[in-house]
Amino acid sequence: MIRRQRLAAGVCALLAALTAGLAFPTAAAADETEQAAPxxxxxxxxxxxxxxxxxxxxxxxxxxxxxxxxxxxxxxxxxxxxxxxxxxxxxxxxxxxxxxxxxxxxxxxxxxxxxxxxxxxxxxxxxxxxxxxxxxxxxxxxxxxxxxxxxxxxxxxxxxxxxxxxxxxxxxxxxxxxxxxxxxxxxxxxxxxxxxxxxxxxxxxxxxxxxxxxxxxxxxxxxxxxxxxDPVVTPVATSGAAQCEKAPTLKSGLYTDRAEFGQQRWYKVDVDPGKELRASVSVADDRAVNPSYGVLLRAVTLKGREIVRGEAAGTGRTDVVSTGLRYPKPASDDDNAPAETVCLEVAHSFSAPAGVKSTPGLPLELTVDVVDGPAKAHDVAAFGLGRGWWLLGVLVLTGFVAGLLWGWLSRWRVAVWRTN
Amino acid sequence: MRIRHALGAALLALGLAAGPAAADSSPSPGASDGSGGAPTQAGTSFRTATEIRQGQQATASGSTGDYLYWSFPADTGQRPTVKASVKLPQSHGSETWQLDVYDGLRRRQSCQYGASTRTAEPGTSSVELACVMRTVRGWSEPWANDPLPGTYYVRLTVVDLGAGDLGQPVNAEVRVDSKDIGGAAAVDGSLGKPLVPGIAVTSASQDDGSRHAVLSSFGSKDGWSSGWWSDRWVWTVIGGVLAALAGVGGYALTRGSGRPRNL
Missing domain, CATH: 3.40.50.410 (von Willebrand factor, type A domain)
Structure with missing residues (x-):
């Protein structure tokens, strides 16, 4: 079913491309804005x-x-x-x-x-x-x-x-x-x-x-x-909780928060069946920090099972350390299937040298996107198609052997028919 | 038999002809459109990254210590190469420059080849950096960090420098080109939406007609390959045709030349 849809979509895209003179303009959403004056x-x-x-x-x-x-x-x-x-x-x-x-x-x-x-x-x-x-x-x-x-x-x-x-x-x-x-x-x-x-x-x-x-x-x-x-998306300030139960529920958008050293921040996102959750987080070091650091972003179910995680680590001079994850929730046959609440946990491993203030926490930027889910892969290769000289060789050999067998078979049948 | 031959040849020719034509008809958002209007500045964060097209020579002036950000789109089957060159001030100490590539989820992407970190000794006037990324795939499991079609970020910065070099004027040039890897990298499955940050918000706001600043303006519906075409179709069709021909050949062998004499 999915294959057929995709093929149909492909054919439509092909036709559209041909009629449009092979030139797709990209969306120009950023050209003008209704934002307040900078x-x-x-x-x-x-x-x-x-x-x-x-x-x-x-x-x-x-x-x-x-x-x-x-x-x-x-x-x-x-x-x-x-x-x-x-x-x-x-x-x-x-x-x-x-x-x-x-x-x-x-x-x-x-x-x-x-x-x-x-x-x-x-x-x-x-x-x-x-x-x-x-x-x-x-x-x-x-x-x-x-x-x-x-x-x-x-x-x-x-x-x-x-x-x-x-x-x-x-x-x-x-x-x-x-x-x-x-x-x-x-x-x-x-x-x-x-x-x-x-x-x-x-x-x-x-x-x-x-x-x-x-x-x-x-x-x-x-x-x-x-x-x-230059027009820039202004992030929405939010405040993550120490546990998932008390965490704020986020919709698609860009958020900022503060995370202190050694502190975890939790957020919640509702994901409908057939949708994909994409989240990325950047933690900025706005003060002197020790030169090795990392960030962890986990998607966890309400019951505490980890679904997927993104992690990054680094050393040396940096402005941010960032990572992301995506979680496609499988489509459900039931139209009224409830949305799943996914908990997002953000933790960073920046550490401060002695004498550096630990409050307020480090600035954290979180993007959340809930989009349509991906088509499920059935095979490693595209549509299960093959490619290369080995494929051609195998197909030719198979065809040849099949032809030979068919030929002998029909000769044998003719011989049997004639003797009868 | 002759008709079959002709049909086979026609099919083969059709397959070969359709191959490149169809490949061309799925224009990638990274198609080069010359250097007209190449950006002359860079952003300073993921949020403010300057958007460039593939094949564009983007330039920027900044200060040593700035974090310079650009973003570019990359589509299925492309293997992008990011090249950067930094013109250093006349006198400077030893500086280490680094080029990092991040995907639309801000996950750091590895470089297959290329010197993405280089140290400029005192007296050198420029540093050249390069990063050859992995091939962008149409689909991958959520637990992998394979490159997927969408926005990519380039961050150029100095990672090690003497205190006296901070804030000195530098000029940077960045260019992204990509090699089309084609069917060898064609996988099954595709993403519902390319990995373009903020795409959920963008498509919603486009629907109600209003316009807002966006995290990344690379097309949500337009310009991305639909992911169904790859040269695997040509290979497989040719394979089928050749197999049929070989079958006919094998059959013919068993029959000798023409009809049996005594029939």
């Missing part, structure tokens, strides 16, 4: 050190202004762009005051290029470098809406407002599950700045770039703003 906030360090003349002979501030002008000109229409400064206003030496110095230079919203450029032109390198507080405020600026959110941080020095570690701040922002990415650009290639900025980027799945020339800065900021404009 939001980007550029966070610029306007601390005193930006006066240093070491980027193509000009000051760091001049390079940043130039880059902002170019980027503002090239910002896509649908991107809501804002600008926040840090260390732009407070001249004094009071650390307490200096570390509160962050202001929104241009609010996040539809872009008026002239206004934004005028605002940028007024900036004069002034005060401290309160990166942590600026990031917190920037995350607040981007609140609301369903679009993608991105912070681009341009800085030339490490945070001068400890003990609030900007890296921790970034991790906390990411832990809110609002899908915010922080990309960082460092204007000075010194080790401390680099470590801090790359830590902020890693904590949110962003990128770190070290900039030494004006064009690099312009290109990179422009690239990041454009990247924000």
């Amino acid at each position: 939001k980007v906030e550029l966070v610029l360090d306007v601390s005193g050190s930006m006066r240093t003349r070491d980027i193509d002979g000009g000051t760091r501030m001049a390079a940043a202004k130039q880059a902002f002008d170019d980027v503002l000109d090239a910002t896509p229409q649908d991107v809501e762009l804002g600008i926040r400064t840090l260390g732009a206003n407070y001249h004094g030496n009071d650390r307490q005051e200096g570390c509160k110095d962050t202001a929104q230079l241009y609010p996040v919203g539809p872009l008026n290029r002239t206004d934004a450029k005028t605002a940028v032109a007024t900036l004069v390198p002034t005060g401290w470098t309160p990166i942590g507080p600026a990031l917190l405020k920037a995350a607040g600026d981007l609140d609301g809406g369903d679009g993608t959110r991105r912070i681009v941080l341009i800085s030339d020095g490490e945070d001068t407002c400890q003990p609030l570690d900007p890296c921790e701040v970034a991790r906390e922002i990411a832990a809110k599950g609002i899908g915010l990415t922080i990309d960082t650009l460092g204007l000075v290639p010194d080790a401390k700045t680099r470590d801090q900025l790359s830590c902020i980027a890693d904590a949110t799945g962003g990128t770190y770039t070290s900039v030494q020339h004006k064009e690099e800065l312009t290109d990179r900021v422009g690239q990041l703003v454009h990247r924000a404009a």
Whole structure:
């Protein structure tokens, strides 16, 4: 039955292909979207050190202004762009005051290029470098809406407002599950700045770039703003349980969660007979972790029998470790057969070196797809067909022997008929 | 007898002619469409991976330490080869670059041949990486991680580097080509839907007419081979025809030349 259907489908496909001039267009579902406008906030360090003349002979501030002008000109229409400064206003030496110095230079919203450029032109390198507080405020600026959110941080020095570690701040922002990415650009290639900025980027799945020339800065900021404009599926935040019974039931879609070190997360998915469950999971290391790790995804029945598992392990530098599984549930003759509840267990074996915070857990991304099940295979080879010279040889030999036998048989019958 | 001969020859010719024609008529989504509009950037995660077609030379600029992601479709019977080349900055320390291929379920796929990890010594200006994947099969058991038709992800990154090299500008090029393995890899059975992430959501949203961002836009119904055609049909048909001819030949041998004299 299945074969016949498949053959019929094949013939239809063939005819369709021929009539369509052998050209199938692929679905263009991603071309346009109804998603909310993506939001980007550029966070610029306007601390005193930006006066240093070491980027193509000009000051760091001049390079940043130039880059902002170019980027503002090239910002896509649908991107809501804002600008926040840090260390732009407070001249004094009071650390307490200096570390509160962050202001929104241009609010996040539809872009008026002239206004934004005028605002940028007024900036004069002034005060401290309160990166942590600026990031917190920037995350607040981007609140609301369903679009993608991105912070681009341009800085030339490490945070001068400890003990609030900007890296921790970034991790906390990411832990809110609002899908915010922080990309960082460092204007000075010194080790401390680099470590801090790359830590902020890693904590949110962003990128770190070290900039030494004006064009690099312009290109990179422009690239990041454009990247924000690309439509991206926004994951739904969910919270897995410690056991299957209490687990949330998921439908097809993309989900995020957090999994602490040594913690298992359980989810439930209903699979109808004749459907196939596909699940994949990625666990990201958003902080320093030991260099060997793994992830396990298991599909388990309600009674605790394991159906199938996906596992992956690795060593060395990585952004995520991921695996997946598929479970086709056989079709049932009974139309009213109930859906089976499949429990999905996610566990990862990342471990943290001493001194690394274990909360919040590592970000986990889970995709669930419940689709039509596969056609069951009856034979190893396609339709049980053969192939190759041995097949031809065997068939020819068989045919020849059959012909000989048939010939002799008929001769013998003729002989018998004649003698009678 | 003569009619039989003619019929046999005609069948054979038909089989041979139908072979390539039918093979062509199931266009693969990975068919090369030239380099027009090749992407010039890369994604930074599975979710944001930049989609490329097979045969396209995709380029991207990034920073050392970035995780660059692309995705491409691969269909039944194809054996994809992923090639990447990274242009390194003028001065750099020893860096190890790696190319990983993942399938639509984000399972890592092994490379049969090719240097997927390479170390660039200081002073070298580029690194070339390659990965020849296994042949994509039409069906496999759920417990196997055989490559199946659907989306594949390519991740290019530096896995070992000196701290001073982080964030330096690099340029990467990626290209996927595939060899058609054909009937040798044709298996029975097929997937209900190709392994394209988010395909359940995509087909649902297409039905109600609205459009959303998707995890992977490679066609759900279009462009994938239906999986019924393989050159095994030609081999088997030719085998049957040859067997029939041999049968006729064997029969003729027993009869001598023409009718028995005394009949």
